[in-house]
Amino acid sequence: MDGETARLLAEAHQMASIGxxxxxxxxxxxxxxxxxxxxxxxxxxxxxxxxxxxVAAKETASPPPDKALSLIDTAIGLAHVDKLAxxxxxxxxxxxxxxxxxxxxxxRKIDVNExxxxxxxxAAAVFRGRISFVTExxxxxxxxxxxGLFGQVLLNLVVNAAQAIEHEGTVSVxxxxxxxxxxxxxxDTGRGIRPExxxxxxxxxxxxxxxxxxxxxxxxxxxxxxxxxxxGNIGFExxxxxxxxxxxxxxxxxxxxx
Numbered sequence: 678m679d680g681e682t683a684r685l686l687a688e689a690h691q692m693a694s695i696g697x698x699x700x701x702x703x704x705x706x707x708x709x710x711x712x713x714x715x716x717x718x719x720x721x722x723x724x725x726x727x728x729x730x731x732v733a734a735k736e737t738a739s740p741p742p743d744k745a746l747s748l749i750d751t752a753i754g755l756a757h758v759d760k761l762a763x764x765x766x767x768x769x770x771x772x773x774x775x776x777x778x779x780x781x782x783x784x785r786k787i788d789v790n791e792x793x794x795x796x797x798x799x800a801a802a803v804f805r806g807r808i809s810f811v812t813e814x815x816x817x818x819x820x821x822x823x824x825g826l827f828g829q830v831l832l833n834l835v836v837n838a839a840q841a842i843e844h845e846g847t848v849s850v851x852x853x854x855x856x857x858x859x860x861x862x863x864x865d866t867g868r869g870i871r872p873e874x875x876x877x878x879x880x881x882x883x884x885x886x887x888x889x890x891x892x893x894x895x896x897x898x899x900x901x902x903x904x905x906x907x908x909g910n911i912g913f914e915x916x917x918x919x920x921x922x923x924x925x926x927x928x929x930x931x932x933x934x935x
Contacts, residue, residue, distance in 0.1 A: 706766050706769055706770075709761075709762035709763070709765045709766050710762070710766065712758065712759070712762050713759050713762050713763070716755040716756075716758055716759050717759070719751070719752075719755060720751075720752040720755045720756065723748040723749070723751045723752045723755075724748070724749070724752050726744075726745075726748050727744075727745040727746075727748035727749050727752075730742050730744055730745035730748075731745050768798060769798060769799070769802065783823055783824065783825065784821060784822065784823055784931055785821070785822075785824065786819040786820065786821050787819060787820055787822060787824050787827075788817075788819060789817050789820050789852055789859050789861065789927075790814045790817060790852055792824065792827065792828055792831060793812065793814070793831060793850055793852060793861065794812075795828070796828065796831045796832050796835050797810050797812070797835065797850065799832065800832070800835045800836060800839060800848075803836075803839075804839045807839075807842075807844070807845055807846075808839045808842060808845070808846060808847070808848055809845075809846070809847045809848070810847075810848050810849075810850070811847055811848070811849040811850070812849070812850050812851070813849070813850070813851040813852070814851075814852050815851070815852050815853035815854055816854065817852055817853070817854055817859050818854065818859070818929050819929075820859050820927055820928075820929055821928075821929065821930050821931045822907055822927060822931065823902075823906060823907070826902045826906055826907075827902070827907065827927065829898070829899070829902065830899040830902050830903060830911070830925060831861065831863075831925075833895040833896065833898070833899050834863040834899070834923045834925070835848060835850065835863055836895075837895065837896070837923070838863050838864070838865035838867065838921070838923070839865070841865050841867030841868060841869075841920070841921065842865055842866060842867040842868075843867070843868065846865065846866040846867060847865070847866050848863065848864070848865050848866075849862075849863070849864040849865075850862070850863050850864075851864075855926055857928060857929050857930070858909065858926045858927060858928050858929060859926070859927055859929060860924060860925070860926045861924065861925050861927075862922055862923070862924045863922065863923050863924070864920060864921070864922040865920045865921055865922075866919075866920045867920050867921065868917070868918065868920075869915045869916050869917040869918055869919055869920055869921055870913070870915040870917070870921055871917055872917070875913075875915070878896055878913065879896050879897055879899075879900045879911075896911075899911055899925075903925050903926075903927065907927050907928065907931065908928055908931065908932060909925060909926050909927040909928055910925070910926050911923070911924070911925045911926075912924055
């Protein structure tokens with residue numbers, strides 16, 4: 678598979694992955710938006726009542742009534758809540774923008790730990806309440822890579838890990854420096870991989886997921902991205918019934934093309 682074909686396939690799969698996460702992402706955005714609308718109505722009513730009380734006090738040369746001050750405090754409190762809701766929405770949008778486009782010449786240095794945070798923010802929007810996400814970040818150098826492509830690999834691994842857990846469980850993501858490379862490990866407390874399936878895990882079209890949940894190309898694309906596009910590697914360790922750990926190692930610097 679040539680580089681352009683791999684990029685286009687990765688971009689298509691990336692959009693499909695985000696599409697499958699869309700219901701959870703929409704919920705993650707619409708919930709705070711609903712809160713903002715509700716708070717806005719209460720704030721407007723509170724300020725209108727406070728204004729009427731203050732106007733009446735001014736006309737009678739009376740001090741501001743305690744009720745007016747209480748209403749203003751209510752509006753201020755709701756404004757703080759709305760600020761947090763806007764920050765939550767903004768965070769989701771920033772994370773989506775990280776995965777929005779795969780460009781062929783977009784090699785730049787990134788903070789891998791920050792990319793992991795964006796990945797987990799999207800995953801948490803879908804698996805919140807069922808999956809606990811745990812991180813253990815190492816002190817890393819900046820890594821030169823195609824951020825959209827590498828982000829797709831991380832998103833694939835995190836979503837796969839969460840989907841491997843049938844009920845409640847934990848997905849752990851660790852990062853550490855490994856010589857001239859950076860290693861990221863994604864572990865789950867899921868069902869693990871059967872010995873007879875291990876040799877096929879990275880084969881295009883192979884999936885252990887139900888129809889409609891898995892495409893069978895996510896790990897194949899991930900291997901292409903890591904090995905062919907970045908000169909890194911990808912692998913896994915697994916024990917049936919006790920979960921799996923997938924890892925990627927990516928060079929800190931990409932080889933210079935002549």
